Amino acid sequence: MKKVVEVFLLFLLLVFTPHAKGTGNSPPGKPTLNRCRSPEKETFTCWWEPGSDGGLPTTFALYYRKETSETVYECPDYHTAGKNSCFFNKNDTSIWVNYNITVVATNALGSTFSDPVDIDVVYIVKPNPPERVTVIVLEDKSWPFLRVSWEPPHKADTRSGWITLVYQIRVKLEQEKDWETHHAGQQKMFNVFSLRSGGTYLVQVRCKPDHGFWSEWSSTSYVKVPDYFHREKSVWILIMVFSAFIFLILTWLLHMNSHSLKHCILPPVPGPKIKGFDNQLLKNGKSEELFSALVVSDFPPTTSYNYEDLLVEYLEVNVPEEQELMLEENKDLHDGCLKSECSTSDSDSGRGSCDSHTLLMDKCGEAKEEERQTDQERMGTEAEDMVSPDMSSGRVKTWPSVFSPLPQYSSNTLDEQSSLEMAKQHYLSDSQFLPSSTSSYLTQPGHGTKEALGPSYWEFCLSNKQPHLLHPQTQARQQLQAHSDVDISSIGRKQAPAGLQSPLLRPTEYVEVQRVNEEDMVHLQPVVSGCGQNNCSPQMPQGEDYSKVKGVDSDNVLLLQRNMMEEDRCPCEHQETNGVKENCYTSSTVTTTQKPTAMPVQDEMVLGMNGYVDTATMCILPTY
């Protein structure tokens, strides 16, 4: 029983004894060389990590072997570098050779070798951090910057070129957490710009050989940047103020010109508008008033007035040479007469027509419309037959304008009356002519072809003279002339040659319709100069009847012929003139279709170029 207990106790003791002692006696664990470093490429140190202890005091030994030889050396210095380290001094350090290093842990029970490590000192260089790092603040035109300078670690021999170091700086503000790293290369000084005014900066430097490891960061240097005024800010403030000022000015300008600008950018859209149209009426629903407003009084356009305005034309009649001078003398006088007569006329072409010597004072007589209208009533229907648009209005203004005896008019009322009477006569003549005309009238100016009306003792020339007196509407003139042609043709109704005979005209002679005889012949007489205005009309020293209108040529040329008037049939007012045979000659080419046979005198006609009688070709009337 006791023996069993003893055996059991012994057994237990044997079992638990090793546990009580911990790991117990075992060979040491395997140490490991964790790193070797050389600070300056002249010495180096290796550190190892011991393995498990094994329960027994363990000693370590480091053995190395150089590449070139097989000799194994032991670590010369175990203490300089601290525990578990081996320091190799200059004499023991060779560069460019591989060291094969092994650490051995030994205890009472055994020894354990670590894994060998090959190192080359050149590649394990880790320098010390740079020393004496100084940071100063330098001024650069009110923009300060940091100048960081340092020195290499005192052990590293950079001077001889044994070791070449490159540096790195990092900077950060005190409050921030991110560093700003700058690479400084091999230089030992560095500038840091773009500082914040009044901030505190932290600066650190480290270095590395061209082959090796980075050193540790140097100790932190603190620097405070003084407060400085940001010049850039002031510039920006100036710019802002300036631009605000300009903006204000622009706004003010815009406001001032807002209206015109609005017109420029957004032009008002013209709405539909009808003259005389009142929207309100439409809204109110009174259509009658509405549409009555639409009716324009002068629509359809009564062309008489307009045409009369347009037709600024006067006729020139060939007069005998004797009278020509007189005519010319009286020109100005006539103008004066005419002008007075024309005072009531329209400012438009009427004046021109009035001013013309030879023009019938139709315009002048415009004020006396009512008188004419009475006549017109008689001839209204007939007048309506008038082909020419002027006539259709019943106002044979153009006609009279053509026929108006210029020299007779004067400011004198008597003259006016006479002129009026003349005008009347003209009207009459005009109107009379028209209905009697058998042939169709020229519907349009310048189209007269047929109108071989009876011979009209009328000779007149459309004068192109005094264009300044005429209204500058040349086309109207032409129209007028054409109309004159037509009318002339219509006058001459007795004999209707195929074409009108162009009147024999003189450029400077003016003609006036003296009278209209019962046979609806218009007697023309040259404007007499020299005679008193009062007497001009009634006294015609030489009543000369001008050639009748033989007809209108196909080229719308009024063919006139001179005729001798034997008798004056006009009862009172008109003076009978003795028709004088006149010899006409044409100075230009004459295109005549026919020659009136009835007329004793056959005059050559001159055809105008544009349907009116060319005053260039004039007949020279023999003066009496």
Add this chain to the structure above:
Amino acid sequence: MHIMTVKQLGVWAILLWPYLLTVSIPLDCREEQSSLSRCPSISQEKLLDRVIQHAELIYRVSEESCSLFEEMFVPFPLQLQRNQAGYACITKALPIPSSKSEIQQISDKWLLHSVLMLVQSWIEPLVYLQTTMDRYDGAPEMLLNKTKWVSEKLISLEQGVVVLIKKMLDEGMMTTTYSEQGLFQYDVPPEMLESVMRDYTILSCFKKDAHKMEILLKLLKCRQTDTYNCA
């Protein structure tokens, strides 16, 4: 890090390009008979500076090539064991001082000659390296270009050192002539891993030797400027 060094390399290349050209031009014009040719003469200090810069650049490029090659072709476990395959550096036999104290003891002449020896011994292996690199599948263009560039520049470096020796030591030297026969001429291409390891060894050894050249030249420069304080 890699990209940065590439950029730096590019900057170096741009900066040193004219220097390299100058180094390649024969600088000693006293031998020239023709009077028309304008030989640029360069001072000794400038020449030494340029040679040093040249060596620095070569070292940088070789370092990049080696790490590139190591990443691509060398299996990870073998990366730390540079001499595992047993290929020692070809320049092992050269009597190059291996510590600073030793270097301090040798003369200028010996420094220059050491550098020249190193340069001349590496010209051929680099040429050989190019041919073997072409055989690798998927070798990046950059790696091939770098090795090609290095081998070319090494020749320029040699010329510069020769001129330097002539200037400093007044000795005439012969530049190496390229010979077809090389140490590494193999009829049968070895297997892949072996080839890789050998090339890897070549690259790393060259990298080390490039660093040697650089250090030696720098020390020489220091001696020229400041005789007493240099190592």
